[in-house]
Amino acid sequence: KVKKPVVISTWNHGLPANEETWKQIKTGKKALDALEAGLRIPEADPKVRSVGYGGYPDREGKVTLDACIMDHNSNCGSVSFLEGIMHPISVAKRVLENTPHVMLSGSGALQFALSEGFKEENLLTPEAEKDWKKWLEESKYKPVINFENHDTISMLMVDEDGNLAGGCTTSGAAWKMYGRVGDSPIIGAGLFLDNEVGAAAATGLGEAVIRTAGSAMVVELMRQGKSPYEACKEITERIYEKHKNHRDMEYLQVGFIALNNKGEHGAYSLRSGFNYAICDDEKGNRMEDAKFKMT
Numbered sequence: 338k339v340k341k342p343v344v345i346s347t348w349n350h351g352l353p354a355n356e357e358t359w360k361q362i363k364t365g366k367k368a369l370d371a372l373e374a375g376l377r378i379p380e381a382d383p384k385v386r387s388v389g390y391g392g393y394p395d396r397e398g399k400v401t402l403d404a405c406i407m408d409h410n411s412n413c414g415s416v417s418f419l420e421g422i423m424h425p426i427s428v429a430k431r432v433l434e435n436t437p438h439v440m441l442s443g444s445g446a447l448q449f450a451l452s453e454g455f456k457e458e459n460l461l462t463p464e465a466e467k468d469w470k471k472w473l474e475e476s477k478y479k480p481v482i483n484f485e486n487h488d489t490i491s492m493l494m495v496d497e498d499g500n501l502a503g504g505c506t507t508s509g510a511a512w513k514m515y516g517r518v519g520d521s522p523i524i525g526a527g528l529f530l531d532n533e534v535g536a537a538a539a540t541g542l543g544e545a546v547i548r549t550a551g552s553a554m555v556v557e558l559m560r561q562g563k564s565p566y567e568a569c570k571e572i573t574e575r576i577y578e579k580h581k582n583h584r585d586m587e588y589l590q591v592g593f594i595a596l597n598n599k600g601e602h603g604a605y606s607l608r609s610g611f612n613y614a615i616c617d618d619e620k621g622n623r624m625e626d627a628k629f630k631m632t
């Protein structure tokens with residue numbers, strides 16, 4: 338029998354995020370508050386180039402952010418194409434809590450964030466700006482596989498009672514077109530959960546995850562009796578089949594993490610190099626390498 342709670346997050350930056358979430362759970366915070374607190378850590382870290390502050394901009398030099406959050410009652414909140422706010426996960430949570438909607442985008446999301454008291458600030462760090470200017474010299478869009486081992490952060494958790502929560506936050510694909518939205522703010526693509534079954538989240542090339550309704554499908558396979566690992570593997574293989582002759586294949590990487598309401602978890606990625614952070618009472622907070630289809 339697996340001991341709950343369990344928190345899992347994508348990539349190396351999942352470790353400090355898990356640590357914060359764990360601390361909050363242990364001091365009695367509600368699941369969604371704990372999850373938000375954990376995801377705010379990489380968002381505020383300028384060294385993490387794929388999330389929040391310090392994230393790489395689009396090809397016009399603008400840092401645009403995507404995030405979403407979902408609770409055990411299937412309430413969700415999401416922001417996409419948001420500029421100038423360091424903590425999109427917190428804005429997504431306010432969408433869940435304080436609006437009749439699921440998703441706010443662009444200038445509307447910014448207007449809402451400001452009305453909720455968030456501060457507008459410049460998220461483009463000098464380091465990210467320097468790399469963008471360098472990219473401009475050739476201006477070739479070719480996403481880097483396992484980008485510096487951190488990409489999107491997606492976090493899933495199950496509390497002691499077996500209730501699930503999940504969230505994602507990212508600055509999206511570096512050098513994307515202005516206005517591009519990835520999978521991470523889309524419920525069913527970058528994140529999905531059904532409290533009767535489990536939760537799943539994605540990382541990697543968002544376009545491929547959207548085309549295949551990735552996270553929703555992983556949850557559906559768990560409903561049919563697959564383990565989290567088996568479900569992640571089957572959907573990753575489906576994505577491969579759909580993309581093996583696609584122009585995206587050359588730089589395609591996708592990875593999934595999944596957690597069921599019993600606390601069992603798993604992960605799988607198309608290419609090697611994906612890992613995830615797991616935190617539970619039994620073994621503490623640690624990294625595990627995901628199995629993969631190809632190198």
Ligand code: SD4
Pocket residue numbers: 387480488489507508509510511518519520521539540541542543544
């Ligand atoms: C996205 N899954 O926006 C996210 C993260 C990323 O290359 O940067 N992918 O597609």
